[in-house]
Amino acid sequence: MKRVFISCDMASVALGADAVARAFVGAGCEVVRTGSRGLFSIEPLVEIETEAGRIGYGPVAPCEVEAVLDGTHRNYIGAVDEHRFFAAQKRFTFARCGIVDPLSLADYAAHRGWIGLDTARAAEPQAVVDAIRASGLRGRGGAGFPTGIKWQTVLDAPCRTKYIVCNADEGDSGTFADRMLMEGDPFCLIEGMAIAAHAVGASRGFIYIRSEYPFGIDAMRAAIELSADRVAPFELEVRVGAGAYVCGEETALLDSIEGRRGQVRAKPPLPALAGLFGKPTVINNVLSLAAVPFILSEGAQAYADVGFGRSRGTMPVQLAGNVKHGGLFEVGFGITLGELVNDIGGGTASGRPVRAVQVGGPLGAYFPPSMFDLPFDYEAFTAAGGLIGHAGITIFDDSVDMAQMARFAMEFCAAESCGKCTPCRIGSTRGVEIVDRIIAARESEPARPTANNGVLGKALYSRAPDRIDVSPSAQTTLLRDLCDTMKYGSLCALGGFTPYPVLSALDHFPEDFGAPAPALEAAE
Numbered sequence: 001m002k003r004v005f006i007s008c009d010m011a012s013v014a015l016g017a018d019a020v021a022r023a024f025v026g027a028g029c030e031v032v033r034t035g036s037r038g039l040f041s042i043e044p045l046v047e048i049e050t051e052a053g054r055i056g057y058g059p060v061a062p063c064e065v066e067a068v069l070d071g072t073h074r075n076y077i078g079a080v081d082e083h084r085f086f087a088a089q090k091r092f093t094f095a096r097c098g099i100v101d102p103l104s105l106a107d108y109a110a111h112r113g114w115i116g117l118d119t120a121r122a123a124e125p126q127a128v129v130d131a132i133r134a135s136g137l138r139g140r141g142g143a144g145f146p147t148g149i150k151w152q153t154v155l156d157a158p159c160r161t162k163y164i165v166c167n168a169d170e171g172d173s174g175t176f177a178d179r180m181l182m183e184g185d186p187f188c189l190i191e192g193m194a195i196a197a198h199a200v201g202a203s204r205g206f207i208y209i210r211s212e213y214p215f216g217i218d219a220m221r222a223a224i225e226l227s228a229d230r231v232a233p234f235e236l237e238v239r240v241g242a243g244a245y246v247c248g249e250e251t252a253l254l255d256s257i258e259g260r261r262g263q264v265r266a267k268p269p270l271p272a273l274a275g276l277f278g279k280p281t282v283i284n285n286v287l288s289l290a291a292v293p294f295i296l297s298e299g300a301q302a303y304a305d306v307g308f309g310r311s312r313g314t315m316p317v318q319l320a321g322n323v324k325h326g327g328l329f330e331v332g333f334g335i336t337l338g339e340l341v342n343d344i345g346g347g348t349a350s351g352r353p354v355r356a357v358q359v360g361g362p363l364g365a366y367f368p369p370s371m372f373d374l375p376f377d378y379e380a381f382t383a384a385g386g387l388i389g390h391a392g393i394t395i396f397d398d399s400v401d402m403a404q405m406a407r408f409a410m411e412f413c414a415a416e417s418c419g420k421c422t423p424c425r426i427g428s429t430r431g432v433e434i435v436d437r438i439i440a441a442r443e444s445e446p447a448r449p450t451a452n453n454g455v456l457g458k459a460l461y462s463r464a465p466d467r468i469d470v471s472p473s474a475q476t477t478l479l480r481d482l483c484d485t486m487k488y489g490s491l492c493a494l495g496g497f498t499p500y501p502v503l504s505a506l507d508h509f510p511e512d513f514g515a516p517a518p519a520l521e522a523a524e
Helices: 010-014 017-026 062-069 105-110 115-121 125-135 147-156 177-184 186-200 214-226 250-257 286-298 300-304 337-344 378-383 402-416 422-443 455-463 472-489 493-497 499-508 519-523
Strands: 003-007 030-034 046-050 053-057 076-079 163-168 204-210 235-241 281-285 314-321 327-332 354-359 365-367 392-397
Touching: 003 010, 003 017, 010 017, 010 177, 010 214, 017 030, 017 062, 046 062, 105 186, 115 186, 115 286, 125 147, 125 186, 125 286, 125 300, 147 186, 147 281, 163 186, 163 250, 163 286, 177 186, 177 214, 177 286, 186 204, 186 214, 186 281, 186 286, 204 214, 204 250, 214 235, 235 250, 250 281, 281 286, 286 300, 286 314, 314 337, 337 354, 337 392, 354 402, 354 499, 365 499, 402 422, 402 493, 402 499, 422 472, 422 493, 472 493, 472 499, 493 499
Parallel strands: 003 030, 163 204, 163 281, 204 235, 314 392
Antiparallel strands: 003 046, 046 053, 053 076, 314 327, 354 365, 354 392
8 A cells, every 4th residue: 555645734725635635545545644845836745655765746636646656647746855946945943844744743753853842851941041042043923032032031030920822823914834834743833832831930831823724723722632741731722813913913912812802012011021911921933932842952053053144043934926936945044035036936927027025924125126135134134124024925026016015005004903002003094095195196197007096096186185285206205204103103013014015115116106216227
């Protein structure tokens, strides 16, 4: 009986993996469901176990079982690890994803699982915190704050009751690393949280997952039950969020876990001192906690040896949007934006030139191809007016209208604001109106058509009193002033980061706002 490996990842299932698995079972094969390898253009991926190792074919349809089994399938990949997309990666966090049965304790242990936890529990809590600090691990949820400093603060807090909270509220468009990890290697996250609990003296933890991830919720609950004895006395529980984007902000997330409406809390106090139920709390992203087992099992130096500048270790980059090879690519910091988009992603799926790339989700900055030499590094992106965030990269070809994208950022913030602070709640609504006036004024002049007919903008333009200068230049100045207010006056990153896509669109693509194009682009 042939042993066959097929992904049960949500993206793979959406592409037909369940039907393919049933077809192989019907053909008399033993089918093992794994996580996804992370290259969606070859899903459903089928791997056949041979004496020489696992041989891949993909994508595969249910009617093509016989062609795979007799080795004549047209989409022969060979050894999947040798495929250029995977061979170029440095997989620390996702080393097991796509390899093991996600809910097999035996598989997890056979692939160096639990070594990190055993190492941590054999050491004093301070030694574990010191190892995390020495590794250079920084928060992978967006801010890039040093993980070891956060843990040290909670360890030093004079309180007996402490909590570990995992932020799995992955709400950024074009991101899926958290989901892939929870569905493909849930014990890794559990091990990371158990290590954190030992390091700071916590006995209970919560994983906050958005309701849109039913596969991830089921996988984590099953994995928690299966590993309960292994991580005892640490206790874990999954809490499901209703899908509000603002609950990805750590204090709004805490309110939601406590059963209240998710609203941002003023700081201080920091959650590390007064977090969940008023107790010292470690709040880390899925990718931050999932990096911890590697650091404890392989050593802090092995992690710190990879990276660029102050950005150490690896980052699971997610390529999405108008891209030829979308998927998850884990690599050390320092690779350039151009290498990720063109060499790894293969450029646009449409075949048209890349015009803009947004990094960091819907509140990330847009970068033109002229900035593709930018290294993937927290400090480099900050200096360039952007942010890495959750490392989601969304690619757009030359048909995109950047004024419409700036409008979307303001509209998104208006829809997702918790409403607690004025700059975010009202500023985003005024931002939509300003961009609509810019689009309406631009469309009143001979210009290239836009994807949106600007009905609201034209209405606002026509109703504007004579004393208001509705010219694109005046409205652009007003928009920049509004962005400054939101950036520096908002209570949290939702309102504070909304200016990033708006200002970057204004700076790099002024022609879409009715201004002359930059000299370099005009010359081209």
